[in-house]
Amino acid sequence: MSSITLSPGLVYYPDYLDRPAQERLLQSLREITKAAPLFTPRMPRTGKPFSVRMTGCGRLGWVSDKAGYRYQPTHPETGAPWPAMPDQVLRAWESLGAYPYPPDACLVNFYxxxxxxxxxxxxxxxxxxxxxxxxxxxxxxxxxxxxxxxxDPTRSVRLRSGDAIVFGGPARLIYHGVDRLMPGSSDLLPQGGRLNLTLRKVTTPL
DNA sequence: GAGTAGCA
DNA sequence: ACGC
Structure with missing residues (x-):
């Protein structure tokens, strides 16, 4: 598998998932959003909505509202536990994460x-x-x-459908964001847009 | 400061 | 730079 180190600790894996794997993952995400609907996070204090909607799977999910940012074991609107993490996601963590414990959270951001x-x-x-x-x-x-x-100075990279990127070591806490999408660049999602999954170990092992 | 606006 |  090819990889490109963008900065120390920030590793980019173009085409990590082939098209059939992307379609399988998408189907899992449809099941996840059925049980844990996308919600609109809001900024602490102001309540300004994010333009991204999100959900998650795994033991913990990240939520943001007027009270602040936090991880919690239940969906903020339904109160239900988050759905289980698909095996495909766990395998990606095992192959890319090089970390001896499974992830606690898989955040799903829909752009x-x-x-x-x-x-x-x-x-x-x-x-x-x-x-x-x-x-x-x-x-x-x-x-x-x-x-x-x-x-600090910034650079940008185009992340395409199926790409993976890993923030580790000295890059674990770098600033990052998404400037914009390139509408129509993929036909994976029928109505366009982008899904981003981020896998995290939230709590310290033990 | 996981938001927006606006200007170089 | 703003402002909750």
């Missing part, structure tokens, strides 16, 4: 064609020794990444 994600760090976890593994499905995204300080 409509106009959705964006501002630059941020993934730092609501306890286990920063564990990597974050990201899988892309659907329309190509212009992904931007920088360094550990918000003011």
């Amino acid at each position: 409509e064609p106009a959705a964006r994600m501002g630059m941020h760090q993934d730092k609501d976890e306890e286990a920063f020794d564990a990597p974050v593994v990201s899988l892309s499905l659907g329309d190509t995204a212009l992904f931007r990444y920088g360094g550990l300080e918000r003011t």
Whole structure:
């Protein structure tokens, strides 16, 4: 499998999932959203909605509302436990994550064609020794990444359907975001858009 | 500061 | 740069 190191600890795997694997993963995500519908996260304090909608699977899910960012074991609207993580997702973690414990959370972000994600760090976890593994499905995204300080210089890379990217070691806490999608760049999702899965170890092992 | 607006 |  080919990989490209974008910056120390940030590794890009183009075409990690072939088309049949993407279709299998998409079918799993349809089942997940049936049990755990997409919801609109909101900014702490202001309540401003994200343009991305999200859900998740696994033991814990990430939610954001006026009260703040947090991981919790239940869906914020239905109150039900998150659906189980598909085997395919666990296998991706095992092959890309190189971490001796299974992930606690798989966040599923759905980008409509106009959705964006501002630059941020993934730092609501306890286990920063564990990597974050990201899988892309659907329309190509212009992904931007920088360094550990918000003011560090940034670069961008196009993440296409089936690509994976891993934030580990010195890149675990880098700032990153999605500038925009390239509408119509993939026919995987019938109505367009992009799904991004991020696999995380949330709590410290033990 | 996981939001937006606006300008270089 | 803003502002909740």
